[in-house]
Amino acid sequence: xxxxxxxxxxxxxxxxxxxxxxxxxxxxxxxxxxxxxxxxxxxxxxxxxxxxxxxxxxxxxxxxxxxxxxxxxxxxxxxxxxxxxxxxxxxxxxxxxxxxxxxxxxxxxxxxxxxxxxxxxxxxxxxxxxxxxxxxxxxxxxxxxxxxxxxxxxxxxxxxxxxxxxxxxxxxxxxxxxxxxxxxxxxxxxxxxxxxx
Amino acid sequence: xxxxxxxxxxxxxxxxxxxxxxxxxxxxxxxxxxxxxxxxxxxxxxxxxxxxxxxxxxxxxxxxxxxxxxxxxxxxxxxxxxxxxxxxxxxxxxxxxxxxxxxxxxxxxxxxxxxxxxxxxxxxxxxxxxxxxxxxx
Numbered sequence: 641x642x643x644x645x646x647x648x649x650x651x652x653x654x655x656x657x658x659x660x661x662x663x664x665x666x667x668x669x670x671x672x673x674x675x676x677x678x679x680x681x682x683x684x685x686x687x688x689x690x691x692x693x694x695x696x697x698x699x700x701x702x703x704x705x706x707x708x709x710x711x712x713x714x715x716x717x718x719x720x721x722x723x724x725x726x727x728x729x730x731x732x733x734x735x736x737x738x739x740x741x742x743x744x745x746x747x748x749x750x751x752x753x754x755x756x757x758x759x760x761x762x763x764x765x766x767x768x769x770x771x772x773x774x775x776x777x778x779x780x781x782x783x784x785x786x787x788x789x790x791x792x793x794x795x796x797x798x799x800x801x802x803x804x805x806x807x808x809x810x811x812x813x814x815x816x817x818x819x820x821x822x823x824x825x826x827x828x829x830x831x832x833x834x835x836x837x
Numbered sequence: 838x839x840x841x842x843x844x845x846x847x848x849x850x851x852x853x854x855x856x857x858x859x860x861x862x863x864x865x866x867x868x869x870x871x872x873x874x875x876x877x878x879x880x881x882x883x884x885x886x887x888x889x890x891x892x893x894x895x896x897x898x899x900x901x902x903x904x905x906x907x908x909x910x911x912x913x914x915x916x917x918x919x920x921x922x923x924x925x926x927x928x929x930x931x932x933x934x935x936x937x938x939x940x941x942x943x944x945x946x947x948x949x950x951x952x953x954x955x956x957x958x959x960x961x962x963x964x965x966x967x968x969x970x971x972x973x974x
Binding site: 759785788789814815816817 | 872875876877879880929930931932
């Protein structure tokens, strides 16, 4: 036997206030509901760099990943600083006809060996001073056609704090050099702080 | 992973043997340790050596590799003159020629493709570095 009668249409359960707020605001809310403080996290997708990384990796970043990331950033910034801090010199020599001809053309801006005939050589000196309290590892890199015929007196060495070193760049014009040709290149002098390592 | 290891080991160990067989010389590769042949061959270049059977394989202008018996080293220079029993060479960047070389001391000549020496720049730097370290001691 029927002992109860439903009146009217069945009712949908009412949304809670917090759910309504979440829909409307789409952000973290703190509401007082049923006498309790409830804090709910934002449901809006994150638009940060770490979120992008997590999305790319397909999983949340672990501590190890973060440490590696920080180390990579430090390494990149260090390399960037060393490259920016490097001394750059243009180097050139002009080969002239004849024997034993040395036309001096010195400038302070570049390693200009001037005019040289075949079989002659010239030297240019660069003074490096380490004015910091940190030892610096010195690396000189040569590029260009001139690099093949330039010797460096000292390379790949550690310069002590507050010390100076004189480096000689020696060029020798071989028999196979073309007369009236300009041999040019660049010398990069990198100073890498070693921190006593 | 193991397969890749075997492949790499096979290439590393097998390539010199293959080159020695195909170029007909026990010394198929050489590193340039000085600038005496600049600018044709530069310090640090790795070159390939083609074996020669005797005088008939060598011509004036060829860049040859020979054993220098006086100090038991190898020299790579250009042939400038040829006679019956010996030939003389000179480094392109040098002003003077070398002492005469017997034909039996010639190891080979540079391997060429379309008239150009086949060289791989900078691949011989390890040999050059080791050579300088040994000479410094």
